[in-house]
Amino acid sequence: MSLFDAASRARENAHAPYSGFKVGAAIRCRDGRVFAGCNVENVALPQGTCAEAGAVAAMVAAGERDIAEVLVLADAPDPVPPCGGCRQKLAEFAGPETPVILAGPDGERARTTLGALLPGAFTRQHLEQGET
Ligand code: THU
Numbered sequence: 401m402s403l404f405d406a407a408s409r410a411r412e413n414a415h416a417p418y419s420g421f422k423v424g425a426a427i428r429c430r431d432g433r434v435f436a437g438c439n440v441e442n443v444a445l446p447q448g449t450c451a452e453a454g455a456v457a458a459m460v461a462a463g464e465r466d467i468a469e470v471l472v473l474a475d476a477p478d479p480v481p482p483c484g485g486c487r488q489k490l491a492e493f494a495g496p497e498t499p500v501i502l503a504g505p506d507g508e509r510a511r512t513t514l515g516a517l518l519p520g521a522f523t524r525q526h527l528e529q530g531e532t
């Protein structure tokens with residue numbers, strides 16, 4: 401399935417009664433498998449989760465850890481990028497060269513990379529250098 405179709409299907413199931421802003425995300429792994437997620441809001445507002453977080457969780461639960469491509473789908477006038485926290489979540493399993501496609505209901509609107517979205521990422525190296 402295409403990343404767009406996977407994100408689109410997941411987005412239909414988004415639970416966004418508080419913001420009304422439905423998001424779908426899809427990840428293609430290096431071996432070709434595709435995982436999708438949608439935002440799941442909660443009446444205790446900070447407990448809501450983003451679409452990208454759902455897609456990452458589905459990928460890891462299936463035993464995959466190697467992201468090749470990401471697509472984020474939302475319906476807004478401007479292309480919707482992953483939020484800051486989701487950029488870091490994606491960076492756990494994707495390199496800076498990883499393409500990130502920003503899509504609207506009619507298809508791709510913009511294309512960037514994870515490195516462009518998250519320059520100066522906090523990495524495993526920083527953690528290890530700080531260990532005492
Ligand atoms: N949202 C996502 O699912 N992904 C993002 O990267 C940006 C924001 C969701 C969270 C919340 O349910 C709604 O969009 C409004 O912020």
